[in-house]
Structures are given as C-alpha cells and as structure tokens.
Amino acid sequence: MQTNPSTSLKLLAPIASFFAHETTDPQAVARCFSEGAVVLDEGHEHQGRAAIAAWNAAVVAKYKFTTEPLTAETIGDRTTVTARVAGSFPSSPAQLRLQFTVTGDLITRLEIAP
Incomplete structure (x- = not known):
C-alpha cells in the first residue's frame, strides 16, 4: 500500500x-x-x-489501496484533488474527488466523493 503523489502537482504542505x-x-x-477537523x-x-x-x-486495513493524485485546483481556502485510487473495493480503480479546506497550516475539513 502506498501513495504516489505526482511530483508535478503543487500541493499545500498539509495536503502533501x-x-x-x-x-x-x-x-x-x-x-x-x-x-x-472533520x-x-x-x-x-x-x-x-x-x-x-x-x-x-x-x-487502509479494509481497502488496501494506493492513491495517485492527478490534478489539483485551489480556490480560496479549498483545494480539490482528483486522484486515481486502486484497491480491494468494487469498481477499482476509481477516480475520487478529495476536497480539502485548509486554514493556516492545517486541514480543517476533507470531503471525499466519487
């Protein structure tokens, strides 16, 4: 199990x-x-x-997955990352949208959706 962040994406420090x-x-x-945080x-x-x-x-225990961030877009305090996720779940691999809200140097909210 591992995450493979793309080196070409510029992510805020807590998201990276x-x-x-x-x-x-x-x-x-x-x-x-x-x-x-929520x-x-x-x-x-x-x-x-x-x-x-x-x-x-x-x-992690349930899905034994890997994640590859594909795109990232920041508007205000929200960063939306589209990621390819593969693991032991139906419809793997899938693209998920992770919407982070960052305040200062910490994530205050994360919403994960297909």
Whole structure:
C-alpha cells in the first residue's frame, strides 16, 4: 500500500503530507488536521484527530489501496484533488474527488466523493 503523489502537482504542505502518509501512518495523517477537523467519507463524519486517525487506519486495513493524485485546483481556502485510487473495493480503480479546506497550516475539513 502506498501513495504516489505526482511530483508535478503543487500541493499545500498539509495536503502533501496527507498523501505522503495516508497508507502508512494514521497518526501522521491525523497531525495534518486541526483538533476539530472533520472528514466526510462514505456517508460518515469523523471529527477530531483521534477519530481521523481511527478512520484512516480502518480504510487502509479494509481497502488496501494506493492513491495517485492527478490534478489539483485551489480556490480560496479549498483545494480539490482528483486522484486515481486502486484497491480491494468494487469498481477499482476509481477516480475520487478529495476536497480539502485548509486554514493556516492545517486541514480543517476533507470531503471525499466519487
């Protein structure tokens, strides 16, 4: 399991760190987020660093996936990354849209959608 961030994409530091650690270190992923941050994924909300670390560990164990960010667009405090995700889930590989809200040096919200 690994993430392959494209070297040609210019990602904000917390987003680049998220992709660098998303399949290997749930605690490092959680540190990319503010204390009260929210992740929305598969119809569930995960709030706070402990919940985000638990969410990340669970999805890595369940789907054994790799991620390749393909495009990134930043408008204001929101960055939308389109990524190719492959793993042990129906319709793999798939393109997902990850919409990050960044405040200062931390992610405050992440919404993951097809």
